[in-house]
Amino acid sequence: MKFKFVIIATLLVGLITGCGANRIMQETESPTTAPSQTFTPLVSVRLPVGYIPNVQFAPLYVAIEKGFYSNAGLDVSIDYSMENDNAVLLATNTLQFAIISGEQVLLARDKELPLVYVMAWYQQYPVGIVSKDVEGITTVADLKGKRIGLPGLFGASYIGTIALLDSAGLNESDVTLDSIGFNQVEVLMADRVDAAVVYAANEPVQIESLGQSINLLKVSDSMDLVANGLVTNEKTLAENPALVKAMVEATLKGINYTIENLDEAYEISKKYVENLASADQTIQKQVLMNSIEQWKTDRPGYSQPAAWVNMQRILKKMGLLIKSTDVNLGYTNEFIP
Numbered sequence: 001m002k003f004k005f006v007i008i009a010t011l012l013v014g015l016i017t018g019c020g021a022n023r024i025m026q027e028t029e030s031p032t033t034a035p036s037q038t039f040t041p042l043v044s045v046r047l048p049v050g051y052i053p054n055v056q057f058a059p060l061y062v063a064i065e066k067g068f069y070s071n072a073g074l075d076v077s078i079d080y081s082m083e084n085d086n087a088v089l090l091a092t093n094t095l096q097f098a099i100i101s102g103e104q105v106l107l108a109r110d111k112e113l114p115l116v117y118v119m120a121w122y123q124q125y126p127v128g129i130v131s132k133d134v135e136g137i138t139t140v141a142d143l144k145g146k147r148i149g150l151p152g153l154f155g156a157s158y159i160g161t162i163a164l165l166d167s168a169g170l171n172e173s174d175v176t177l178d179s180i181g182f183n184q185v186e187v188l189m190a191d192r193v194d195a196a197v198v199y200a201a202n203e204p205v206q207i208e209s210l211g212q213s214i215n216l217l218k219v220s221d222s223m224d225l226v227a228n229g230l231v232t233n234e235k236t237l238a239e240n241p242a243l244v245k246a247m248v249e250a251t252l253k254g255i256n257y258t259i260e261n262l263d264e265a266y267e268i269s270k271k272y273v274e275n276l277a278s279a280d281q282t283i284q285k286q287v288l289m290n291s292i293e294q295w296k297t298d299r300p301g302y303s304q305p306a307a308w309v310n311m312q313r314i315l316k317k318m319g320l321l322i323k324s325t326d327v328n329l330g331y332t333n334e335f336i337p
Helices: 055-065 086-091 103-112 157-167 183-187 203-209 234-239 241-260 262-269 281-296 305-317
Strands: 024-031 033-039 043-048 074-079 100-101 115-121 127-133 148-149 176-179 197-199 213-217 228-233
Touching: 043 055, 055 074, 055 241, 055 262, 055 281, 074 148, 074 241, 086 103, 086 115, 086 228, 100 103, 103 115, 103 228, 103 305, 115 213, 115 234, 115 241, 127 157, 127 183, 127 203, 148 157, 148 183, 157 197, 157 305, 183 197, 183 203, 197 203, 203 213, 203 281, 228 234, 228 241, 234 241, 262 281
Parallel strands: 043 074, 148 176, 148 197
Antiparallel strands: 024 033, 100 228, 115 228, 127 197, 127 213
C-alpha cells in the first residue's frame, strides 16, 4: 500500500442504537399466523483504506460478500479517499475507523490526536529494497554507497528504508536516496538506480515477470515494525467497545477466509477492482499470494509490543517524533481472540 505522513484515516458510522454492533433478529411463528421478523438496523460504516481498489484488499471484499460484516450488525462500504483531514475527523470521533499503518498512529498521537490501533492486519512491514541480481546486493550492508530510488522522502517507503539501513548500522548519509515517484519498475529496469524501494508483494513480481532476476531485502527480515491495521479512537473505545469488537472480529474473519480460500477471494475481488479481470492473472494472483504471506500469523490481529518500540525508535531517529509519548497508549490487543 502507498502511504503518506498525512494520516490516512477513518470511517463514517451511522447512528448506533441498543448494543450497537450486534444484529438482533427475533422470529415468531404460530400455526395460524405467518412468521414475522424484526431486525435491528445495521450500523453504516465507511472504511477508508488509503489507496485505490486493489487485490490486496481482498479480505475486506470477502467480509462484505460473505456476510461477515452484516452478520456482525455492520454495513461496511470501502472508501478509497486520501483526504488530509481524516486523522482529525477520526480523533474528534466524527469518523470512527480506518485502515492505516502503525507509524501514522504514533505520528498522530505525537500531535495529541487520540488514535488507537486495535487490530494488526499485516504482520510483516510490507516494504523492501529490490535490485537486479547482477548488482550483487545480497545483504543490507551491500547497500552502502548505492543509489536507491524511492517514491520520495515520505511515507512507509521512506520509513522502511531508514529502518532497513539501521538494521545494518547504516545511516541515510551512507547511501544516495533518489526520489523517483511510483516508477520503481521502470527506473530500475532502465538502470537509473542501483536499487529501488518497493512494496514486497507487488513490484518484485512485476520485475520478475519481465525476465529479470532480482534480490529482495525485506524490512520484515531485519526488523519488526508495525504495519497496516484497523484504527479507531479513544472515545469509541470507551463508549462503544461492542462496535469495535464487531468490526475487529468480522475483519479478521475476512482475512482468515481469504488466506484459506485464495481462489474464491480473488474472484470476489474482481467485483471491486476495476480491470482486475482483464489484467495479467498470473501477476495479480501472485500479488495476492505474496500479500497473504505478510498476513499469516499464529495469532491473527495481535499487535507485537516490540514492533511498536522499534517503530517509535526509528521515528525518533528520523526526527519525526517530538514528544516522549507512551507507545503503549497507541494500541491495544483487548479485542483480539
